Amino acid sequence: MNESNVIDLEREFDLQNPVMPYLRQDRIPHIWCPGCGIGTTVNCFARALTASGRDLDTIAIVSGIGCTGRVAGYLNLDSFHTTHGRAIPFATGLKLANPALKVVVYSGDGDLFSIGGNHFVHAARRNMDLMVVCVNNFTYGMTGGQVAPTTPLGPTQTTMPFGNFEPPFNLPFLADACGAVYVARWTVYHVRQLARAMQEGLQKKGFVFIEALSPCPTLYSRRNRLGDGVEQVKYYKERSTIQHGADTEAVGLTYQGDITVGKFVDRERPTWLEAMNAHFTKVFGETYVPYGGAHGQD
């Protein structure tokens, strides 16, 4: 057999997979379970990075703690794996120290909205120039499937052993109410739309929020007999309706119920840094040197 006919599958995969250059290949394999959707969102994010055309040295990614919190560790960017719930305030400091950076926060629903909820509402209120991606799997995966502030009414979680009776947050409504300039929800079935939203988010100035619904087959689905990851993606496919500009108050989720996806909010508002520079220019006049140069002004 001619040696040149032997196909090195791993090498071919590396050459042909457009996502590989964005990953820290020396950290693969990752920790995510078969059927988990987090990897799919990372794939979408890598495609969004390509499409954005940005110099990757100008993008930093910040994660909290949890399954999605591990995303930062696999991406070949300046990446920060911070403490539980605190990715947003860390990202705030990073962005303000170096306004030339595009700073992306990538974390889970428990991290961003339970322990980190206060930081989310304030960063959105300030219109801090951050893109926040929340992979929402309705549960605490890494600690074994406890109830989350996103768990719909009904399903069993280890700390809601008789079914959840706490109403969940409607994340797009929360982000909208707090002042986010871009709010979208997609699922890991909607890979093209999700990648597109991430691309738009990378290009948008201000507080961007993207919710990505994702299966947790090991804990959430198994405990509630919802089948494997594929079953959940089928559910997303069958029950999702695209409704751009939907009233965010009406897009709350119910257990295995209808899902409204789409780009709900896309508006303009001065970022925190733009507002600071504009205000100080007014107060101090021409002597004021805008902080962050061109990156601090609209």
Next chain:
Amino acid sequence: MKADPKGVLTGVHFLDGDHAACEGALAAGCRFVAGYPITPSTEIVERFASRIPTVGGVFIQMEDEIASSIAIQGAAWGGQKVMSVTSGPGLSLMMEHIGYAAMTETPSVWVDVQRGGPSSGLPTLPAQQDMMQVKWGSHGDYEVIALAPNSPQECFDLILTAFNLAETYRCPVFFMMDEVVGHMTERVVIPPAEQIEVTERKWTPKPPGAFQLYATTPTDLVPEMVKAGDGYRVHVTGLTHDEKGYPAMTPAAQDRLLRRLKAKIRTQAEQLVDVRRDGVEDAHVVVLSYGITSRVATAAIEAARARGLRVGHLRLVICWPFPETAVKEIARTAKAIVFPELNLGQMVREAERVLAGTIPVLSVPHAGGTVHDPEVILNAILEAAR
């Protein structure tokens, strides 16, 4: 290198300790502060907020101390010199991120204007009750540096040292003020910028590819640093990590990392001694003190000397790492130590540990709310001299 003149308010001023600390931070090159209002520290961030627009930098009042204590670390990795400012209850909220700064080796200065505790305690009144908390408060094994100024002038001078040490050692550096030092107003001389020595961050000369985030050598246990956006594509994590910065969940990696994090301070402990001696050499009784209590102790020591007693004063300017050799040496000549503190006995435990029973150590505890009555310290000196 020399201080950036933009941040240096050269001249003779009449300032309280809080304001002087702020000016010291600006002179040291601090250009990012995240804080949350808390008595008796608030004046520091108020002054920073009013000064920074024209100096060039950022102040942001975050939603709480937890946010402040991690925002400064984001800013440090963005390339700035950073500080957060708080008092007891806020310090308690910051504890997890003190561990993050220790673990990720993020240069950072933490000002604690101490008030009486526990809990809300005495918001407007002094104490020195956080001395052990800053050393041991975050979970895990780690080392910190802590300085204790006793005057507004020292709030300026020593916070410069605090910033420089944060860059040299890449660990959390605490600036342990108290309500009295923070609010007392005295003459403060701020020298010209060219007379102020400022330590630059330990930027790596290596190009991306040749650089490892936490690589060190046997003779230099402090790694070189980079900032986000410079093409190094670093990964920073609070998990136990290897030299690349990647998570490494093994006992061997944990052992290697924790031993280095401790050793980078412990092996330099003698370089980090800053004690002020007064008549210690031939003293029968030595008073140990730090911060505001050192000024009260001075009055008591003078009264004791007026009675013909040979009393020395050893003042700790750097409290952590504890100056073990300097304290041990006292036992050669003195027959007892007196240690007043505005707490019910914290740093005195270190003195007892170091002296290991060689000479008696008399704690002069005080629950806080005001400073000691000098007579109480004098009585302890008299008892020790007996």
